[in-house]
Amino acid sequence: MSKYILGLCLSDHDSSACLIKDNRILVAISKERLTRKKRHGCSKGDFDNESVQYCLDYAGISIDDVDLIVQNSIFTYLSDPAYYETLRHYKGSHDYSERIINMTQHPVLPISHHLAHAYSSYYLSPFDEAAILVIDSMGNEDHSVMNFFQGEDRGFLLSSGYRATGGWERESVYTAKGGIITPISKRFARDTQPYDSLIKGFGIMYHEVSEYIFGDGHKAGETMGLAPFGKADYPLGAVSFTEEGYAFNDEWLKQLDKPHLSKDQWNDRFEEFAGLAYQVQTELEDSLIHLCNRIHKETGLDHLCLAGGIALNSVTNKKILDRTPFKSIFIPPAAGDSGISIGCALKGYRELGGLPKEFVFLNDYLGKTYSNEEIVQAIENSGLQFRKSEDICKEVAGYLSEDQIIAWFQEGSEFGPRALGHRSILCQATSIEMRDSLNARVKFRQSFRPFAPSVMEEYAPDFFEMDFKSPFMLMVTDVKKDKADVVPGIVHVDGTARVQTVTEEENGIYYRLIKEYAQLTGIPLILNTSFNVNGEPIVETPADALNCYKSTNIDILVIGDYIISK
Template identity: 40%
Template sequence: MIILGIHKDPWHNTGAAIIKEVDNEVQFAFISEERLNREKDSRVFPIKSILACMKQLNINSKDEIDLIVMDHIEDIDWRKDNKTREVIVNDFFKDINEEKIKIINHHLAHACSTFFSSSFDEAAVLIVDGRGTMKETQSLFYASTKDNQINLLDSTDKVGIGLLYSTVSQKIGFGKMQEGKTMGLAPYGRDNNKRIFNFPKEFVGVVTDYSNVVSEGTYTLTAEYDKEISGWDDVATAAYEVQEECEAAFLHLAKYAKEKTKSDFLCLSGGVALNSVSNDKVLKSGLFNDIFINPACSDTGIPLGCALYGYHIAKGRPKSYSTINPYMGPEYSVEDINKAISSFTGFSIYERNAIEKLTEMLIDNKIIARHYGRSEMGPRALGNRSILMNPTIEENKDVLNERVKHRESFRPFAPAILEEFTCDYFDLDRQSPYMLLVPNVNEDKRQVIPAVTHVDGTARVQTLTKERNGAFYDLVESFYKISGVPVLLNTSFNVAGEPIVETPEDAIRCFLSTNIDALLIGEILLIK
């Protein structure tokens, strides 16, 4: 059985995922189109993603696909191309029997992506984003692996916290889909003893209504709330205020989900679930025994949600796996890597004891890039497409920004830690494998890992296990044995404005065009 999930125009972050079942063994492939066409937040039809997933799972023809599942906006023909707005039948679909095509609700795809990726047998599932198929902004589902149920309990099309957060982010100078910058900036406005907006808290059930604050259609602030924002203090205050509002809205929605479902477990999805600070507040509230957020909880994860819907609900297949490994991108052979290396110059090649050499370089405060295995899903690097540095030197945050990343100085970098040391360094009593929780750094460790400790004493943690992270775990462990610190600074392998690197060629090109000192690509280490 082969199920293809597609997220296509007119949405952003298009991509594809395939689930292939052979002799009761389930295989996954997933990638976003931006990784392949190098267009950030790509909106084009994801033909490159589809072909990459087919190649990864040895699918030679689209005729082998049993079902294609997509999300789409209700009043737009699914054949309409976002770029031209002309009604066309894409070449990919022209000879496919339409009985093989299933269109599902956007929020349902989000719900499938997070619940079926979790280890829970049942859970409340909360979706919080901009707009969905029916213009909905927030939805609550109850899900169970018994009969593969995902039932909608409540939904709203009122302007929600996601649209408010996006609107304020643009008001203070950030672009579309740059809400992460607002989250990083917010702590700098915490101690400013003023409020700019004083948002009304109209929270009832699944509704967090900001219709009086955000103008429909234009998604700008209404006249009453379109305040003048001038200077650093105002910008930081506005960021803090909308972040504070996001945390309050999330806590309200979590309480409602608990009251409505009585479940001990919560799954979150939608773009707002990338707000790791709010996620941590929900976890710390104690409303649920545990929460889960898929690393591709934004629209990047919709293709996976569509494929999971097709496999578990449309085809009725039981869940035979515990959780989904996030490393589902294309695999590159030794031949692929050698071919890429031979196309460039400007480095020496080091092929023995790479981990030992990398550890020496990290101790010596060099900037290391890592392109290893299959790429991770979602917008945050989880080790396989990462830039790494020594976290014990406070200046490294600025060094990395100046030499490679070229991004705003107020944005923090993440710590990747050996999971068995998590409690020693952070106020966190469980795993956080996808950088989707932001706990406090323990006070006695803030000066130990200053390069990954944010201004408010928090950190966006990635916990590592040998089983899940393999050679990345080995590298951090090697650093620990020499430094006594089981942590590395981890950030995405890209420069500002570009997608995370995907292919070996992408990796070497970025390595050579920046001041990265060394690149581990597969088992081969390239050193300038």
């Protein structure tokens, strides 16, 4: 008889749900995709019903059919059993969420934040044996890890004699073999001052600099994109290395004492902000290389799994691969908090006897595939013109070669922050003018932010300095010098690109589109950016796609085999 496991991320940002059936991930979705509120999370009175119902509807089951629920919540009030009782009364006795929330009526396993991250990376990786590094802004408080959450982290702390001091998870190291994950070290920020306890971690370091530069600590991607424009003239001095590892300087945050500026004022201080971005990026890279070298020395393992928000720093990921002894590294596409639900579900799979590790994770397309009937109904409701194509890849490749901007919507949505060819906006990469037109007409992003290429995997070494796969767009590498002028639209100011490698087995129709384009132009790659406008979540439904198309200057919208025009 089939077993269903529901994984939940109940964070105050980027909450999500994932449903596993037996040894296969059926579906996963972030709350923001359904509510259309960027980084939408949970709070008292705002449980993530949307993501849960989406997963249950996809499988055609009810909550009563779920064998085990595994959840993580990042803040203490979400880790308090009394919180579940509060939510139960808020939702009402007949709401299906009562069965999730009331832990006495349904099997619910709560696990720690970093343990969920560890499962999300290792169990999706191709490795049987690997080291795992989880590193982010903050995980769970040590009291909660020891007294509320279950699983390997709790056992490790109790057996080691650790005494909780009110610190928060900032770095966890594990080893894994044959599906069994074993903690080997955990570091908590345990300062007596509440705010100081948060600044002594790499995630918070990057968050605070992003807050200072952009007025939003979640704009780490913008900070990473700005860094190559900077010089080493604005030393941060946040981290120093020690024999034990590293230490944070208590004084570094005092540099960031000015309020966020207006756009005009910001432009006047571009050089300063770029220099600060350069410095925080450099300190992050040096620190993680130092840390990963130490992990390799301690474990002697060839493979490394990364997870946590810091693992989305694709520049650092490549530096780790280049400058540590690890032969290969794996980063899950949803390395940040949205991926927690997958880690929770995979922990549930392990708890219900899922050994050895049998997952084969080919792609990140974990959303629902909408039927032709649903697509046509949405288009008709929009009032836009449409027709069905006889050969969608060939026809769209022709439009791309004519400098058209294409919104491309196919099958199930990607899970995580990257658009990987199912919810993408596409254009040629052969001119800077095309890139700038895309930004000015559609994306409305800062001009210093680069766009990424999707390249047929077999041709990636011809265009980029790479001998590795990068299916989830989580590695930045150098563009070959003789190709920079061929595809200037995806080349950053430092001569790099954040590459997605594409294969027919893993990417299906998206690979076939790029192949058709290559046959027309001789260029086996296209520019790929997420199907959304700045500040909004990536589109999920056909209606979302149509609304975004109508509000922008995208030339053509493609949904399945249908071509829509204004």
